[in-house]
Amino acid sequence: MTPKIAQFLRDAAPATPCLVLDVDRVEENYRRLQAAMPQSRIYYAVKANPAAPILDRLVGLGSSFDAASYEEISACLDAGAAPESISYGNTIKKESAIKAAFDRGIRMFAFDSEGELKKLARSAPGSRVYCRILVGNDGAEWPLSRKFGCEIEMAKALMIQAAELGLDPFGLSFHVGSQQTKTTAYEAAIAKAAMLFTDLQEAGVKVRMVNLGGGYPVRYRAEVPEIDTFGAAIMGAMAQHFGNALPDIVIEPGRFIVGDAGVVSAEVVLVSRKAENDPVRWVYLDIGRFGGLAETEGESIKYDFRTPHDGEDEGPVTIAGPTCDSTDTLYEKSNYRLPLALDAGDRIELLATGAYVTTYASQRFNGFAPLAEHYV
Amino acid sequence: MTPKIAQFLRDAAPATPCLVLDVDRVEENYRRLQAAMPQSRIYYAVKANPAAPILDRLVGLGSSFDAASYEEISACLDAGAAPESISYGNTIKKESAIKAAFDRGIRMFAFDSEGELKKLARSAPGSRVYCRILVGNDGAEWPLSRKFGCEIEMAKALMIQAAELGLDPFGLSFHVGSQQTKTTAYEAAIAKAAMLFTDLQEAGVKVRMVNLGGGYPVRYRAEVPEIDTFGAAIMGAMAQHFGNALPDIVIEPGRFIVGDAGVVSAEVVLVSRKAENDPVRWVYLDIGRFGGLAETEGESIKYDFRTPHDGEDEGPVTIAGPTCDSTDTLYEKSNYRLPLALDAGDRIELLATGAYVTTYASQRFNGFAPLAEHYV
Numbered sequence: 201m202t203p204k205i206a207q208f209l210r211d212a213a214p215a216t217p218c219l220v221l222d223v224d225r226v227e228e229n230y231r232r233l234q235a236a237m238p239q240s241r242i243y244y245a246v247k248a249n250p251a252a253p254i255l256d257r258l259v260g261l262g263s264s265f266d267a268a269s270y271e272e273i274s275a276c277l278d279a280g281a282a283p284e285s286i287s288y289g290n291t292i293k294k295e296s297a298i299k300a301a302f303d304r305g306i307r308m309f310a311f312d313s314e315g316e317l318k319k320l321a322r323s324a325p326g327s328r329v330y331c332r333i334l335v336g337n338d339g340a341e342w343p344l345s346r347k348f349g350c351e352i353e354m355a356k357a358l359m360i361q362a363a364e365l366g367l368d369p370f371g372l373s374f375h376v377g378s379q380q381t382k383t384t385a386y387e388a389a390i391a392k393a394a395m396l397f398t399d400l401q402e403a404g405v406k407v408r409m410v411n412l413g414g415g416y417p418v419r420y421r422a423e424v425p426e427i428d429t430f431g432a433a434i435m436g437a438m439a440q441h442f443g444n445a446l447p448d449i450v451i452e453p454g455r456f457i458v459g460d461a462g463v464v465s466a467e468v469v470l471v472s473r474k475a476e477n478d479p480v481r482w483v484y485l486d487i488g489r490f491g492g493l494a495e496t497e498g499e500s501i502k503y504d505f506r507t508p509h510d511g512e513d514e515g516p517v518t519i520a521g522p523t524c525d526s527t528d529t530l531y532e533k534s535n536y537r538l539p540l541a542l543d544a545g546d547r548i549e550l551l552a553t554g555a556y557v558t559t560y561a562s563q564r565f566n567g568f569a570p571l572a573e574h575y576v
Numbered sequence: 577m578t579p580k581i582a583q584f585l586r587d588a589a590p591a592t593p594c595l596v597l598d599v600d601r602v603e604e605n606y607r608r609l610q611a612a613m614p615q616s617r618i619y620y621a622v623k624a625n626p627a628a629p630i631l632d633r634l635v636g637l638g639s640s641f642d643a644a645s646y647e648e649i650s651a652c653l654d655a656g657a658a659p660e661s662i663s664y665g666n667t668i669k670k671e672s673a674i675k676a677a678f679d680r681g682i683r684m685f686a687f688d689s690e691g692e693l694k695k696l697a698r699s700a701p702g703s704r705v706y707c708r709i710l711v712g713n714d715g716a717e718w719p720l721s722r723k724f725g726c727e728i729e730m731a732k733a734l735m736i737q738a739a740e741l742g743l744d745p746f747g748l749s750f751h752v753g754s755q756q757t758k759t760t761a762y763e764a765a766i767a768k769a770a771m772l773f774t775d776l777q778e779a780g781v782k783v784r785m786v787n788l789g790g791g792y793p794v795r796y797r798a799e800v801p802e803i804d805t806f807g808a809a810i811m812g813a814m815a816q817h818f819g820n821a822l823p824d825i826v827i828e829p830g831r832f833i834v835g836d837a838g839v840v841s842a843e844v845v846l847v848s849r850k851a852e853n854d855p856v857r858w859v860y861l862d863i864g865r866f867g868g869l870a871e872t873e874g875e876s877i878k879y880d881f882r883t884p885h886d887g888e889d890e891g892p893v894t895i896a897g898p899t900c901d902s903t904d905t906l907y908e909k910s911n912y913r914l915p916l917a918l919d920a921g922d923r924i925e926l927l928a929t930g931a932y933v934t935t936y937a938s939q940r941f942n943g944f945a946p947l948a949e950h951y952v
Binding site: 246247250267268269270271272274275289290291292293294295312313314315316319334345346347348349350351353354357467469470471472473474475476478482484486490494497520522523524525526527528529532543544545558559560561562563564565566567568569570 | 668692725730733846850860866904921935940
């Protein structure tokens with residue numbers, strides 16, 4: 201928790217649940233990442249947190265933007281981003297949204313299928329397009345399955361087809377999974393992309409860009425490697441596989457930029473046991489999986505907690521949200537322990553919750569309004 | 577799909593994604609359930625769908641209401657429900673919310689812990705309270721784990737304590753899990769509740785009510801038992817275990833009342849393959865897990881689809897939502913098949929989506945607004 205967040209919580213005592221996010225930390229993270237990977241261009245993954253104060257600050261810093269929808273593109277343009285700094289990075293787009301983006305000057309689009317390529321040729325003629333390829337996600341706490349990307353052979357055929365359709369076959373992209381804690385995942389993916397890159401150049405396709413995606417980890421409960429380690433490993437792999445002819449390098453960090461800039465302040469609604477002699481207490485908070493903490497699904501992302509009783513005796517707990525839905529349980533198997541003195545009415549802080557919280561919040565599940573947001 | 581919904585979709589061609597819900601079907605379901613379980617009192621589980629047209633219709637029919645939050649209580653009162661027809665059924669409540677409900681006349685509250693009981697004694701003095709006990713959920717497609725309820729021995733102690741604290745120890749409740757397809761789950765739970773009921777009466781506690789919860793199934797892809805079968809089995813078990821001295825019987829249907837009254841109309845955004853020879857197509861819709869279809873988590877609830885090409889040749893598909901989140905995949909392992917002719921731009925209907933859709937929808941994940949709602 202940054203001093204500014206701590207002070208805001210102390211002075212304003214905002215109603216819970218809420219997110220308090222320190223925009224200065226966003227800037228620090230941006231600068232830290234740019235320093236770790238100086239040869240890459242940062243496209244902030246807007247979906248991680250599209251709040252205007254964040255976009256404003258990043259526009260000021262010269263960031264580019266990775267948008268998942270026309271609505272996110274609009275938010276970037278509203279924040280003053282230049283159209284040429286925005287990539288429409290979702291491989292699944294309605295043609296009407298492609299057209300709308302193109303009409304507002306967007307000229308860079310992701311794809312991974314022939315269907316999408318044809319939409320782009322019709323509604324974003326001449327644009328730069330990049331094909332997402334499937335790579336391994338080992339080591340990611342929030343892995344990405346096969347939803348996005350296509351196999352190498354198909355990517356090659358589609359990139360050739362892109363040129364034939366009058367599009368600019370600009371580059372290749374991949375994603376090693378979010379909260380990726382292993383540099384080896386990047387190394388393997390870069391090797392794969394480099395082979396296809398060479399193949400395409402030999403086939404006469406003027407491919408010039410590699411998009412490394414995001415996934416850089418944030419510290420939750422467990423330590424993660426420093427970003428400099430990632431930067432060095434990634435740039436080393438790029439040099440190894442591309443030699444002196446480095447392509448344009450795009451990265452799409454979201455979590456890394458905003459994750460540890462935010463803290464969710466919540467209230468303990470109830471502490472109870474299921475039987476007198478049950479060693480495990482249930483701690484119910486006023487925010488849960490459907491109030492924004494969606495990434496606790498399967499206990500994937502393990503947030504760290506601060507309570508007014510830290511340092512006192514602790515015991516094992518199951519932590520759950522406030523709704524009448526039993527899947528609204530955050531942690532049952534991850535060996536969380538909280539102070540025995542914790543009780544209803546206590547405030548509790550969830551650290552590093554600046555990413556992927558506000559936008560996931562349900563509009564009114566069980567009648568609960570989405571959490572408030574404070575940008576300080 | 578009811579004729580009224582089909583006509584609305586044909587005539588209005590509403591923008592997708594949207595929910596279209598036939599309020600007459602809500603009334604039919606209410607009457608059908610009341611007929612199947614004439615000795616029980618229906619408390620509609622507002623969380624299933626809190627839309628005003630539904631609450632209005634149910635108030636007119638004389639329904640009572642099971643509310644999960646103060647906000648849901650407010651919605652019921654706004655719809656004209658009498659305070660005495662509303663149960664505050666969440667066992668996890670902020671004391672401020674208990675007080676607010678009590679101030680508006682609510683006198684019936686659920687609990688399952690000493691902490692909650694003390695809040696109720698302080699902020700809802702003299703109210704009817706009922707204790708939720710843990711029971712098995714075998715046979716439920718959306719089971720409820722141990723989040724709600726307590727063990728029998730604790731329930732007994734708490735009910736005795738309720739009377740000592742000046743509350744009215746009104747009854748017991750349980751829940752066998754949502755989309756419960758086995759009547760045996762109710763029979764086992766009723767047996768368990770009846771034993772405790774007798775114990776409590778012998779201990780001098782004036783317990784008078786058994787709340788059987790909800791969970792009555794709706795037909796999705798697979799056939800489910802008729803509600804009459806459930807009614808007969810449940811009332812048979814009540815008679816067997818309580819004899820002639822039947823307590824007040826409360827039921828809390830949500831899904832059963834509104835589930836098959838609604839249809840989500842969506843659009844196919846993309847149909848693609850991951851490799852040329854991949855037999856499985858990916859079908860991406862403009863609604864997914866974070867747009868309201870949260871109950872597809874773990875492929876629990878398997879919705880049935882209607883497309884413009886029904887009856888033509890089909891092939892295997894993976895079905896996913898429109899966001900850049902790979903967990904936003906609906907069905908990958910449930911052997912869904914859709915017409916080979918299905919393509920981007922086609923409309924597609926998801927049947928029996930009137931329950932637990934609109935409220936789960938994220939406020940703006942990936943920039944997408946929640947689905948529109950049309951009550952016809």
